[in-house]
Amino acid sequence: MTFTPADLDGTQALLDGPGLGTLSIAAILAESAKRHHDRTALHFMGQQISYGQLWDETRAYAGALRARGVGRGDRVALMIPNVPDFCRAYYAVLSLGAIVVPIHLLFKAEEIEYVLKDSGARLAIVAAPQLAEAIPAAGRAGVPILSVLLPLGAETPVPISRLEVEAQAATPIEFYESVNPLAAGTILYTSGTTGHPKGAVGSHLAMVEQVHASIIDCADMSRDDVVFGGLPFFHAFGQTAVMNTCFRAGAAIVLLPKFDPVEALQLMVATNTTIFAAVPTMFIALLGAASAAGFASPRPKLRYCVSGGSALPVAVLERFQEMFGAVVQEGYGLTETSPVATVNDLDDPRPGTIGKPIWGVDVEIARAFVEGESDPDDSADPDHVEFVPAGELGEIVIRGHNLMKGYLNNPAATEAAMVDGWFHTGDLGTKSDDGVVTIVDRKKDMIVRNGYNVYPSEVEDCIMRHPSVANVAVFGVPDETHGQEVHAAVIARPGATVDCDEIVAFVREHLAAYKFPRVVHVMEAFPIGASGKVLKRELVQEFSA
Missing domain, CATH: 3.40.50.12780 (ANL, N-terminal domain)
Incomplete structure (x- = not known):
């Protein structure tokens, strides 16, 4: 038999191509529902939800989304706290071969609008407490909203359909969709310190x-x-x-x-x-x-x-x-x-x-x-x-x-x-x-004082050993003389009193002279993001003034 260039191309495509195998994040819940059907999957507000029940509810949610035309490759945004509905909606979207786009719960309308537009979301599923910010954002982005946790009879600025109600009337899916292992399963937006957040596209694999x-x-x-x-x-x-x-x-x-x-x-x-x-x-x-x-x-x-x-x-x-x-x-x-x-x-x-x-x-x-x-x-x-x-x-x-x-719609950032x-x-x-x-x-948190590099985590680790300190955040504030000055914000332990001069002396005893904080602020609480991190950029802004 004589092989032509076309045959060689086809062979190479077979060797390098995606193949016939499939994989889905949805299998994580679907398979555990088979293996652990009656075991508890979730504890919530005094109730226990079994794996079998959770998967059945997820299949019903998926049926409702399928009835709305959601399918392979569609992007569906979720703005839901840690309640059972997040799990149901998350795996329901994935089981249809669609892509989950979770949205930060603290995002305001303009930020939500950006994510909806940038991701190309076809639909947004939003919990009742987040509707106030999500409704105007979705309206400007032209994205329809489905609600969860919205009480019956509750008034909203625009009519909002309830996913729970549509799921009760829908035909549940039987199987989750098969997708290529390298297909996109999630788009997670990074919380950038400057500019818009970037959408990191994650594969099922x-x-x-x-x-x-x-x-x-x-x-x-x-x-x-x-x-x-x-x-x-x-x-x-x-x-x-x-x-x-x-x-x-x-x-x-x-x-x-x-x-x-x-x-x-x-x-x-x-x-x-x-x-x-x-x-x-x-x-x-x-x-x-x-x-x-x-x-x-x-x-x-x-x-x-x-x-x-x-x-x-x-x-x-x-x-x-x-x-x-x-x-x-x-x-x-x-x-x-x-x-x-x-x-x-x-x-x-x-x-x-x-x-x-x-x-x-x-x-x-x-x-x-x-x-x-x-x-x-x-x-x-x-x-x-x-x-x-x-x-x-x-x-x-x-x-x-x-x-x-890679980053969605941002090849320059990926490169x-x-x-x-x-x-x-x-x-x-x-x-x-x-x-x-x-x-x-x-790199962005490193402080450069008089040309010397100061790493906040090293200073924080030292201050946390002081018996009166419950928490600390070290950051750099712009300074005309030194370039940046080292500041520390501290929270006292219950029943303790923080002496700022004592904190400075404590660090000077353990670290080099250029590292100790010249200014110590005592605070009741730090600005914290929804992921639990201290928002140091807000501290820099507050104390730079």
Whole structure:
């Protein structure tokens, strides 16, 4: 037989093409409904929802969306807190082969409008408390709204249909749609500090592989666990490390729509919660609430905790482990990495580090030029990755199955972030000889005082060891003489009084002279985003004045 060029092209397309295999994030819930049909999937407001019930309700929601014409490749926005409806809507959209676009619950109308337009959303599913901002945004974007949690008889500026009502009348889907593993499953918008947020497009493969890598090698989780669900599901951390991972394991999730440390403690005690997954501000708040309640008060019998989102001060980790008797496992990642990239080994934890790369993911340290640093390497080539020796500071770069497909409608941003096949995180860190990564700080958060680099996380870790401090945020304020001046905002522990001069003297005793804060502000609370991070840019704006 003689082969023609066309035959060769066809063979190459077969070898390099997408193939016949399929994969869907929706399988996480669908398959657990088969395997754990009668087991509890969700605890919510004193009720327990089984896996079988949750999947049946999801299939009905999917039937209602299908009746509205939602199908493969359509984008559907979700603006729902951590209630069962988020899970139902999330997996319903995915089961139709459509793409989920979660929206930050604190977004205002203009921000919501931008996400709806940029994502090309065909429909928005919005919880009743978010309708006030979402209705005008959707109207300007020309996107129809379906509500959840809207009481019957409630008045709205425009007529709003209820997804729950349409689901009751719809024919439930029988199977979830098969999609290519590399097809888009989610568009998660990053909370940028300047300009509009960027939509990171995540594939079904990246999201599902995250879950499998976690369950096999990283997370100490089984179907017998009860997991705290206070991390917002619209965020990559809560969506992947809690919702998708728990459902894959067959564990139960305790839903808390809005984090409150006292309510969280009570809820975890009542439900016998075994795993606490949270960002550092939640750990600090829980310590404060438990201390205020007294040692005689009931505490959850946690056996394992997960921290991510930002660096957890070692002092906080040690206090938490002592108070709750549970191991705290730190990890690291970004929205663009689905999100987990590194995790501390439970058998060999290294407090103060972010551990080693997860299976199938490479994490290295590359030479990085930071604008304003005292000795930049002008010979560094921005178009190529140059790795630095073990122990040397540089930018954390990542490659692997966990990477996003790219930024939606923003090829320039995608190209800028990807160099030589490596995603540049914008985080500064080091890597030891045995592969353990330590994050130092965000490039954008680094303070340059008199030409010397000051890393806020290092100063924060020092201040957190002071006995009167419950929480701290260190940031740089523009200064005519020094370029930037080091400021610290602190919150006192319950019953304690903070002496600002004492804090300055404490840091001077432990860190170099150029690092200690020249100004200390005592605050009742920090500005916190919905994902639990301290909004340092707001502190900079407030105290720059």
